[in-house]
Amino acid sequence: MTESWLTQSGAPQSGAPPSWVDGNELAGALAEVFAVDVTTAQGVCAGCGRMAPVAETRVFDRAPGLVARCVGCSAVLLRVVRGPDRIWLDLRGMACVQIAMPGTGGASPDGPGA
Amino acid sequence: MTVVTRGFKGRGTRDAQLPPGQYLTPDFPVLSAGPTPRIDPTGWEFFIATGSGERRTWSWSQLRALPTETVMVDIHCVTKWSKLGTTWDGVSLDTLLADVEPAGDFALVHSYGGYTTNLPVADLTGGRAWVAFRYAGAELDPEHGGPARLLVPHLYFWKSAKWVRGVELLRQDQPGFWESVGYHNYGDPWREQRYWGD
Numbered sequence: 001m002t003e004s005w006l007t008q009s010g011a012p013q014s015g016a017p018p019s020w021v022d023g024n025e026l027a028g029a030l031a032e033v034f035a036v037d038v039t040t041a042q043g044v045c046a047g048c049g050r051m052a053p054v055a056e057t058r059v060f061d062r063a064p065g066l067v068a069r070c071v072g073c074s075a076v077l078l079r080v081v082r083g084p085d086r087i088w089l090d091l092r093g094m095a096c097v098q099i100a101m102p103g104t105g106g107a108s109p110d111g112p113g114a
Numbered sequence: 115m116t117v118v119t120r121g122f123k124g125r126g127t128r129d130a131q132l133p134p135g136q137y138l139t140p141d142f143p144v145l146s147a148g149p150t151p152r153i154d155p156t157g158w159e160f161f162i163a164t165g166s167g168e169r170r171t172w173s174w175s176q177l178r179a180l181p182t183e184t185v186m187v188d189i190h191c192v193t194k195w196s197k198l199g200t201t202w203d204g205v206s207l208d209t210l211l212a213d214v215e216p217a218g219d220f221a222l223v224h225s226y227g228g229y230t231t232n233l234p235v236a237d238l239t240g241g242r243a244w245v246a247f248r249y250a251g252a253e254l255d256p257e258h259g260g261p262a263r264l265l266v267p268h269l270y271f272w273k274s275a276k277w278v279r280g281v282e283l284l285r286q287d288q289p290g291f292w293e294s295v296g297y298h299n300y301g302d303p304w305r306e307q308r309y310w311g312d
Contacts, residue, residue: 081295
């Protein structure tokens with residue numbers, strides 16, 4: 001949702017480096033927490049309901065933590081903060097995460113009812 | 115115009131001017147948790163919600179008509195860079211809060227784009243916080259929070275919210291964007307309050 005007072009622009013301005021990278025940037029931080037590669041999981045945006053691979057999110061990494069945003073509505077899906085001896089993970093922006101488990105027949109990428 | 119100078123007194127050597135764990139940078143790194151909002155000043159508004167149902171607002175022209183202060187301050191980012199002697203123009207929160215009776219002791223600062231950060235109301239007063247709209251003599255670039263950002267240089271710089279939209283005064287403290295995911299609730303760089311429990 002874009003409000004009338006602004007145009008959201010994560011794309012590089014003229015000559016400026018891009019302000020975000022793709023969700024594969026999350027792989028290292030999340031590999032410290034999860035036994036599976038979460039970047040291959042499908043996440044459902046709690047804001048707009050869009051379902052997409054975590055690897056396709058827009059990750060703002062020039063920040064005190066990693067912030068993954070929905071490609072569709074720009075809402076925050078996931079935040080990771082890495083301290084010297086702790087990791088904080090906030091997933092409240094994802095209504096659901098679907099993780100394909102190898103050797104169990106896989107999972108539909110299209111969500112329930114597909 | 116009032117000129118206030120801070121940051122270059124009583125600290126001796128250059129290293130002594132740096133909080134623990136910080137390093138000096140000649141640059142001004144751009145950090146952001148999201149896309150840079152491009153805000154049209156004609157639609158810009160700054161609010162203070164008192165917590166007792168009252169809401170004050172200032173348009174861009176109304177803000178710029180208020181007394182402006184020029185301040186020279188050191189800034190310290192929790193990602194460990196510090197920049198000394200930065201110069202800003204802005205309106206003191208003392209001016210904006212002059213006729214406001216806060217309902218509580220806590221403030222949640224809101225930004226265009228959805229960012230939030232929290233701090234005690236006491237840290238917004240006493241000549242320690244500004245709504246800044248010029249940096250180094252030029253209009254504040256959108257990448258650095260323009261048209262206006264909060265400037266609270268005595269705390270880590272994530273508290274100096276870019277694209278500031280308003281301040282909500284609260285009876286109970288409410289953690290902001292980074293404070294709710296591991297970063298320290300107060301964030302004093304001189305006590306190296308980076309993370310929860312520091």
